[in-house]
Amino acid sequence: MVEPKVTAKVTPESCARDIMETIPVVMRFIRGEMRRQRTRSLSVPQFRALVFLSRHPGASLSSVADYLGVTRPTTSVLVERLVRRGLVTRTAHPEERRRIVLALTPTGAHELQHARDVARNRIAAVLADLSPVELRNISRGMALLERVFKNASPQDGS
Amino acid sequence: MVEPKVTAKVTPESCARDIMETIPVVMRFIRGEMRRQRTRSLSVPQFRALVFLSRHPGASLSSVADYLGVTRPTTSVLVERLVRRGLVTRTAHPEERRRIVLALTPTGAHELQHARDVARNRIAAVLADLSPVELRNISRGMALLERVFKNASPQDGS
DNA sequence: TATTGTTATACTCTATAACTATA
DNA sequence: TATAGTTATAGAGTATAACAATA
Numbered sequence: 410m411v412e413p414k415v416t417a418k419v420t421p422e423s424c425a426r427d428i429m430e431t432i433p434v435v436m437r438f439i440r441g442e443m444r445r446q447r448t449r450s451l452s453v454p455q456f457r458a459l460v461f462l463s464r465h466p467g468a469s470l471s472s473v474a475d476y477l478g479v480t481r482p483t484t485s486v487l488v489e490r491l492v493r494r495g496l497v498t499r500t501a502h503p504e505e506r507r508r509i510v511l512a513l514t515p516t517g518a519h520e521l522q523h524a525r526d527v528a529r530n531r532i533a534a535v536l537a538d539l540s541p542v543e544l545r546n547i548s549r550g551m552a553l554l555e556r557v558f559k560n561a562s563p564q565d566g567s
Numbered sequence: 568m569v570e571p572k573v574t575a576k577v578t579p580e581s582c583a584r585d586i587m588e589t590i591p592v593v594m595r596f597i598r599g600e601m602r603r604q605r606t607r608s609l610s611v612p613q614f615r616a617l618v619f620l621s622r623h624p625g626a627s628l629s630s631v632a633d634y635l636g637v638t639r640p641t642t643s644v645l646v647e648r649l650v651r652r653g654l655v656t657r658t659a660h661p662e663e664r665r666r667i668v669l670a671l672t673p674t675g676a677h678e679l680q681h682a683r684d685v686a687r688n689r690i691a692a693v694l695a696d697l698s699p700v701e702l703r704n705i706s707r708g709m710a711l712l713e714r715v716f717k718n719a720s721p722q723d724g725s
Numbered sequence: 726t727a728t729t730g731t732t733a734t735a736c737t738c739t740a741t742a743a744c745t746a747t748a
Numbered sequence: 749t750a751t752a753g754t755t756a757t758a759g760a761g762t763a764t765a766a767c768a769a770t771a
Binding site: 598602627628629639640642643644647660663664665666667 | 751752754755756762763
Binding site: 419420421422423424425426427428429430431432433434435436437438439441453457477478479525528529530532533534535536537538539541543544545546547548549550551552553554555557558559561 | 577690704717
């Protein structure tokens with residue numbers, strides 16, 4: 410009574426298992442690439458903060474925290490390091506005096522571009538042997554994951 | 568001369584961009600779920616080490632390090648914490664006296680099962696609205712990523 | 726009172742360097 | 749000499765708690 414398994418049944422649970430198994434492996438690779446840039450290496454959160462600021466110049470600390478999915482104290486420390494390294498400017502908001510205005514410095518924009526290019530190329534190299542269909546499959550999977558996890562991250566459940 | 572874009576061209580580079588954007592978001596969610604288990608929370612590396620030991624009882628520290636993709640000093644510290652918490656046993660290898668033999672304690676096996684169940688169910692809940700086709704797409708994408716990143720992680724390039 | 730941001734504290738991850746012990 | 753593992757050190761991520769300043 411064993412059914413010939415042409416394609417295994419995929420459930421949310423089995424999919425979750427696959428995600429738990431694979432995501433950390435890929436994450437580690439990305440981290441390694443970010444860190445490889447010897448003199449000017451970035452952590453993944455630092456990189457993501459720079460990406461966010463490149464898209465949202467003048468953003469507040471809270472908005473960066475929301476994007477990163479971490480608390481404000483964590484973000485405050487992270488931003489402080491980026492400011493000290495000369496990658497980000499932190500100035501007072503003219504009207505709302507509680508707020509700060511964050512933006513990339515020219516150096517920050519440059520370093521971001523560099524890190525992004527290197528990481529993208531290194532990841533692309535790993536993907537080089539995949540077929541167009543397989544690449545599309547991965548991209549589609551990423552889009553789906555982004556859609557469902559983007560706004561689920563805080564704590565929507567228990 | 569603008570081609571009607573039915574389906575965007577997916578290149579290794581564009582796929583790499585998607586990966587860089589999405590993986591950290593999902594990773595953060597997984598970390599949050601692991602940490603949620605208040606009293607007995609696990610970090611993702613701790614969780615992964617326990618998973619590995621459940622599959623490879625008696626493994627050496629080096630093999631755990633290889634699986635995690637981190638250095639041996641890092642692994643030594645991580646294992647030390649698991650031993651102190653009573654989740655892992657660390658005994659001398661009978662023949663190769665340089666080696667240690669790592670294994671889960673009954674408590675470790677139990678906590679692993681608990682953490683795994685909770686995290687899987689929480690992730691599955693996020694995936695609940697996806698169709699079977701979409702779930703299969705994600706699982707297929709994970710399998711592809713696992714295949715290419717599993718052995719690329721160290722430093723195969725520059 | 727609620728929000729923005731910081732500081733203090735504590736813990737984990739992580740690597741490199743230097744070490745011990747064993748093979 | 750090479751390998752297995754540890755320890756020391758340093759820096760980053762991270763949260764919670766407590767705080768300051770502003771709205």
